[in-house]
Amino acid sequence: MSTTASPTKYNIAIIGGGITGATAAQSLAQHPNVNVHLFDQGRRGVGGRTSSRTSTDASMRWDHGCQFFRADTDQFKELVQHWMAKDLIQKWEGRFISSPHNKKIHRDFFGLPSLPPFYVGKDGMQSISQGILEDIITARASDDKDHIHNLNLFTGTRVAHLERDEESKRWKIFGTTGNAAFHDTPEKVVQQSNGNDKIKTPLGCAEGYDAIILTDVSSSFGNWHRASAGVPESFAARVRERVGSRVPLFTAMIAFDKESGIPFDAGTFDNSVLWFASKSNSKPGMDTEGMKECWTLVSTPEYAMEQISETPMQDPKTGDFIPQSEDYLTTVPGPDLIKAFCKDLTSNKGILGEGALSDNDIPNIIQVDAQRWGSAMPCHRHLDDTSKTRKVLSGVPYDSGRSPLAPTKLEACSHGDDKSFLMDEELMILQAGDMMSTYTPGFESAALSGLDAATCLWRKLSN
DSSP states (O other): OOOOOOOOOEEEEEEOOSHHHHHHHHHHTTSTTEEEEEEEOOTTSSOGGGOEEEOTTSSOEEEOSOOOBOOOSHHHHHHHHHHHHTTSEEEEOSOEEEOTTOSSSOOOBTTBTTSOOEEEEBTBTHHHHHHHHHHHHHHHHHHOTTOOOSEEEEESEEEEEEEEETTTTEEEEEEEEGGGGSTTSOHHHHHHHHTSGGGGSOBSOTTOBSEEEEOOGGGGSOTTSTTOOOOOHHHHHHHHHHHOOEEEEEEEEEEESSOOOOOOSEEEOOOSSEEEEEEGGGSTTTOOTTOOOEEEEEEOHHHHHHHHHHSOSBOTTTOOBOOOOHHHHTTTHHHHHHHHHHHHHTOTTSTTGGGOOOGGGSOOEEEEEEEEEEEEEEOOTTOOTTOTTEEEETTEEEEOOOOOOOSOOBOOOTTOOOOSSEEETTTTEEEOSTTTOSBOSSHHHHHHHHHHHHHHHHHHHHO
16 A cells, blocks of 8 residues: 655745745745745834835825836736736826926936836735735635634834754744834833733744845844844845845825826926925825825935935934934934925926926825835945945945936846845745845835745755
8 A cells, every 4th residue: 555645734934025025925925835824023013115005094095115116027917917907906097297407417206207107006005915815815714714824914013033943954933922013112111022022922933034135135134124024144245235225215105285286196206305296196096085285205325315314214323223213214214305395386487497386285284104215215226335326334245326217127146146036955945026136126126036045945955
């Protein structure tokens, strides 16, 4: 009598629930003998740099990170069609313009306005990652009522330390949950939480994980950074070397007390402070009844680097992480972006040229909020440590050098590796995301990196 061996079960941890983590989970979860655990520390749930924000009374909404995306590669176009069929995304069609004075410098903002179509989540950009992950759970549950889906989400969870058992070759994950997990929680609260037994208890799968996919490049920062995951230094050093410099950005979220006379829905600016602005109400699914007119303003990298230099993310004396505070965000970068936006709209030398608005065309602003994105995206692949626009702040290299961000294509990289992710096959740990990718920085690059990393990992495990 012959017997058939049961297929090996694999436990995979994905750290980060942005679009990279979501596409990696989407790829791995299709294999029934893979158990996927996804950990995300976001205050508002999964989404990462594609996060959205809604006021308590739902009268104001913003995409405060990634504003939209495009599809250029054949692989990603196929994925976009799948998302369209699932009703996860929609085309964003509106009145898109750019400054008439942007010929001398690159003010391209991921192909807008000249390279449509542009896509957004059906209910804000955050709904894309949420929808992908919810679809995995729903599909698995509906296939067989007795089948437990192989994706588990751990939201509001910060991974702070990784340990590998040399005998079993499995990883155990440690961290914290609740308020101490969030990026903007005061450092004293976090340190108090880290002193309890919670951080000593493994998160997720008690027996450990066969492999880990990291999706936030800040996981490889030193322990001072709130997003540090305690990655082994041998791997973290490779991640830092590969990513090189990163690009920081600030976004401001504003709402008017009444409809404005601004004659466009999104635009790119020739401005030292303001790079891009978009009207939330123009996006499919975000113009709900009774909603105020809301805009997201995106800073230039140059402005963000200047601000991080003046208000660093690490205390120079104690070395502690300095979380972004509402007081700082709403008194410095928020007002600076608003001032630049209003001044440009009312200047004959601004984005509207001779059609500039009067001060009376701009209503009163009733809500201001802002966000610091310390690692908004990687710098362009051709820039290295000799770049004239590079600065090292708190030990982190940044670069504001500009090149077109569309179309998405493979770029020549100094490291010479054509993979869109980084992997240590002995440790079974991977770093994915557009920071690791060989594609043009952006949403498409991040999504493809997650897919490619998951595909490579599955081949490694199954062999």
